[in-house]
Amino acid sequence: MDGIESTLRLYAPFLVSYGAVIVPTAAVCFLLAYLLNRRAKSGTFYVERTTDDAQDDDDNSHPSSHEYDDDAEHIPYRADVYPQEEMIARSEAFHMMMQKRRTVRFFTDRPIPRTIIENVLYAAGASPSGANSQPWTYVVVSNPATKAEIRDIIEAEERINYERRMGDAWVKELRILKTSWRKPHLETAPYVIVVLRQLYGVRSDGSRKNYYYTDISVAISVGILLAGLQNVGLVTTTTTPLNAGPALRKLLQRPANERVMLLLPVGYAAEDATVPPLRRKSLDEQFLWV
């Protein structure tokens, strides 16, 4: 306590003399920092919390629902209903199918009819999204030259990652993952799907339209895509090439409102494909029944 008191006594005259300068300067600086930070954040449009609470992902009860025809009547909805034994069988088959899914990085170059990829993508495009914004752009690359350019971009980034990180842990990791900065599978796989997220929409007059929950919306859509790929026996490597995003966006000439979120090479698994053994969390850790 003595220390604090003597400190105060020492600096009080200073604070009295300069307070009129320090306080406004501090206020201006904090305001500036706040504004700069707000601006940086608005670039990502990450909605941490909004008053659009309990916002339905494709039916939105708030004014931003541009995608509805306000005067249209509701239409009846009829679900496909199955007997419960059939529901059980279908749920088991779906579980077994998805349980077999793994992230695979070994592909063959065997061609795949485009209609298969289209159907799976169109299913993903019917995903729910925040205020029905449908904030995804799927760029499907099959052109060998463009695939080679994508590989170059990813390898340049990955090489930096690997070379920066070389050390004791490196050899061990390499052994288990059998991977390196080299990504030949980006050229082997017949398709490379670049998934972009739209940060905001653009109206025909060029003005911006706010989008909400774009991360969640695009990722839900990708979940449906992964189920669709598994359902036809194709594999993919789910990767998040964020540092390579700007270069990929430039290569694909995508507009300023889009950001690369995922990169998915798609093809048949190689005959000799291998995967590392996975440790799944126990069911009790993932699922609770109340």
Added chain:
Amino acid sequence: MDGIESTLRLYAPFLVSYGAVIVPTAAVCFLLAYLLNRRAKSGTFYVERTTDDAQDDDDNSHPSSHEYDDDAEHIPYRADVYPQEEMIARSEAFHMMMQKRRTVRFFTDRPIPRTIIENVLYAAGASPSGANSQPWTYVVVSNPATKAEIRDIIEAEERINYERRMGDAWVKELRILKTSWRKPHLETAPYVIVVLRQLYGVRSDGSRKNYYYTDISVAISVGILLAGLQNVGLVTTTTTPLNAGPALRKLLQRPANERVMLLLPVGYAAEDATVPPLRRKSLDEQFLWV
């Protein structure tokens, strides 16, 4: 230019006298603002950009891959391979099935065997995730008292939203969406699934384990869940009850590292269920072929 010069001439003596106070004050304030902002961000663990670039979603080439047995050998991977005509047929069936999916808010209380929900959830739990973190907790609520409490929490929040927002647009919105702050379907639906995202992991010694891309990972898993529900003929309302999140987390007694991400009532669609007409973006707007 004259204006700037005379302004400088006017304030230069002030800046000379007080510069020694203004500059350090500004520096300290910016530093403080930066640190406070960093701290706020680290609370959300939103990975905007990381050096873990091109990080595979379930095979991770970087040191944070705790979930692998470092000494285990790779294992062979065998995909289910179908003739291409069958692949086309399966992709069409999947597309047709998912195209019928809609966010539905009218449920019956018809019971559903738990094994169906389990299978669909277990499929979602086999989703890829950043560094194999599996950062999801699915709390499945069927207990009527807990469902009623969830309804209370959501309605209290929604009522504030609706009452704050009442105005010209309100009647119009209400007409098209046929919705209000009242959410009886949260009690009617036999299951309400609360999807929580783990911001970080907790080791057995209590220390924190960094998780990456938790938003994307959990949402991909939810996409698989939605496909699984559609596959058995059940419906859900995909909602993001973020403002109600803390109250829901408290009700369900979930730990500090978890955040409510989505709330999904699950059941059979009511016989007279309706949905608003949706405007889907054109295929050209969603899918590009390069």
